[in-house]
Amino acid sequence: MSRLNRFTRKTSKFSFEELKDDDVDFCLNLIKKVIVGPVLLKGLNIFTLVGKSKGKIVGLITGLVPQSPQVSIIPRIFFLHPVDGQFARKGLTVMLLNEFIKEVKIRLPNAGFIDVIVNPRNITYVALYSLNGFVINGFVQGPSGSPNQVFLRARLKE
Numbered sequence: 001m002s003r004l005n006r007f008t009r010k011t012s013k014f015s016f017e018e019l020k021d022d023d024v025d026f027c028l029n030l031i032k033k034v035i036v037g038p039v040l041l042k043g044l045n046i047f048t049l050v051g052k053s054k055g056k057i058v059g060l061i062t063g064l065v066p067q068s069p070q071v072s073i074i075p076r077i078f079f080l081h082p083v084d085g086q087f088a089r090k091g092l093t094v095m096l097l098n099e100f101i102k103e104v105k106i107r108l109p110n111a112g113f114i115d116v117i118v119n120p121r122n123i124t125y126v127a128l129y130s131l132n133g134f135v136i137n138g139f140v141q142g143p144s145g146s147p148n149q150v151f152l153r154a155r156l157k158e
Contacts, residue, residue, distance in 0.1 A: 013090055016099045019048035019060070027060055030083060039079055047103065051087070051096050058087045061096040063116075065104055075104045077116040080125070097132055105156055113153050120150045129154075 019027065024041055027050065031039050039062065041048045047065040050057045059082040065075045080096060082088040104114055116134060118125045129152045130136075138151035 013053065014058070014087075014092055014095060015052045016049055016096070017052070019050050019062075023050065023057060026057060030057075030060070031079065031081065034081060035079065045073075047100070047107075049096060049100050049103065051082075051092050051099075053087065058083045059092045059096050061100045063100065063114075065107055067107075075108060075111055075114045077114065080128075093128060094132060097128070101154070101156070108156075111156050114156055116152050118150050118152060119147045121147070126150060126152075 019041055021042070027041055027048070028039070031041075040046045041060075041062055045064055045066050046062065048060060048062040051059040059080075061077060061080045063075060063077040063079075064073065066073050077097075077100065080093060082092045082096075087093075101114060104111060115137070116129055118129065120126060120139070132154070134152035134154040136150055137153040140149045140151070142148045
């Protein structure tokens, strides 16, 4: 099995796997409903993990994960999204986050941190990350017409 499609994990409610080429368009259509602007789901140093229930994609998380441990870029989460609130209430969002972080640790065993940037108006996600080991690392006030940003960081090494 290739390195890019070797990842699959299951829980009693969900299975998790790396995004397959056949599912990219479906995921892009999901994202277009909630985000403005470009989002990379596949490509050099991009890792996207999907959560499935009964074989159907019900959530995803994507981010920057350098392909080589020698790269000094800090891994970063770009986007985390459950398709429906019912799946979030069953713990999907936290499970996606945890599975993503597990894979980052496998791929980059020497990485010390993982970052995420969140709009401070999205208190659900600020709280989600804060309750799961991320601490506020900075804040940027966006220029006129642009959103403000909260920078959060989690330690990967114990």
